Amino acid sequence: MVQYLTNNIRQIRYITGMVSIALMVISLVAFAAKGLNMGLDFTGGMVTEVQVDKTLNNNDLIEVLKPSLGEFTSVTHSDQEGRWIIRYPVPEEGAQSPDISSILANISHKVDVISNSMVGSQVGQDLVDQGGLALLISMMCILGYLCFRFEWRLASGSLLALIHDVVLVLGFFAITQMEFNLTVFAAILAILGYSLNDSIIIADRIRELLVAKQSTPIEEINDQAVIATFSRTMVTSGTTLLTVAALWIMGGNALEGFAIAMFIGILSGTWSSISIGTVLPEWLKLEPKHYLPSEVDSAP
Incomplete structure (x- = not known):
């Protein structure tokens, strides 16, 4: 399996990247056409x-x-x-x-x-407003952190991967019309943190390789970064998925929506950090020079 990934990792990244874009489009269309089936937490x-x-x-x-x-x-x-x-x-x-x-x-x-x-419905509307504000603040804080930590071309890949994960979860609930309640919303906030962690691990490795191997093309740098972090990603995602699966099976009706949202978010977060998180910087022409110190003109 590892040898297959090593030989075909770039093709896998590009294919999963196209799949991710297609799933985002489908999810956005479903969300716009059908909307979410708001639970009693929001509707009263x-x-x-x-x-x-x-x-x-x-x-x-x-x-x-x-x-x-x-x-x-x-x-x-x-x-x-x-x-x-x-x-x-x-x-x-x-x-x-x-x-x-x-x-x-x-x-x-x-x-x-x-x-x-x-x-009453007024209480439900307050929850919608506060939930939307919490999501907006979370995204703005994440955006600020990414801009501080990485060059904007590399940060944009991690940010789009986060948006991809949230959109896929919302699209799933729009298509299935499962109840969207506060526990599902809590899962979305948890997915943001989980997916961000996965994206940062790969982005950090890309940054290190850009500086260490300045003559290597960005496509090969991304391939090496994914391979270097693959075992860590699989162990982390695998153990988390087992925990969420147990929660899904044994948590009962009250936690079903939370567990399903987390399950989808972990799966999409794993492949989006590999596909979108690495492919988008390539499209934006990320190069080693973007992480090298700027030359200072010593002329008087």
Whole structure:
């Protein structure tokens, strides 16, 4: 496998680069056409806390609640055993409010409604605004760091790789119309940090090789940088993917969106740092002279 990569790494970089661009276009079109299916965290809804039999689990409750409360019903465990928090859409105007106690009575001997409240759409809009601001501030801080750490041609590859990862996750949720809630948004912020770390490792290696091998073409420099960091990338990404996969399988409905977003982000972050992060600087004509000290004219 390593020998194959060594002999064909440039072709792999170019192919994955074209695939990445195509996936970005598809994701942007899907996002513009269908938009995101915002969850109750953003749109508002009903929140009911109940106490039921301790033997019941999340899947038992979801199975009986969804037919009556709607597809976007979510159930999370509270701070005590047998206590659950149920979130579901506000009933349409004129429709009768569902009786949670009667629904859960089919599977639980005892049902106590602890609290019942409504989260208004204004609160949801505030979350959208604050979330967008958090994402913008994160991107601006990352942009400032990249401009300080690397020459702009090399920094642009890392920045586009970050944008690529976020766009792919948003495109996936737009195409599948899975619920986009606060946990998914938290995953996007985590993906930014993870992908940035991967891109910086490769970019740092490219910078070192540019200075050490000034007569080597940039295409070969990028090939050598990817090969030198490949084992580290595979170990890091592989172990992280195993952790996220375990979270996806065992985390239940509440963490499903987070785990899926992280899984996609880690995969795309791994190949985007190799493809986009190295191909774009080539297109922008990155050369060793951009990292060499400028000559000072000693003439009086």
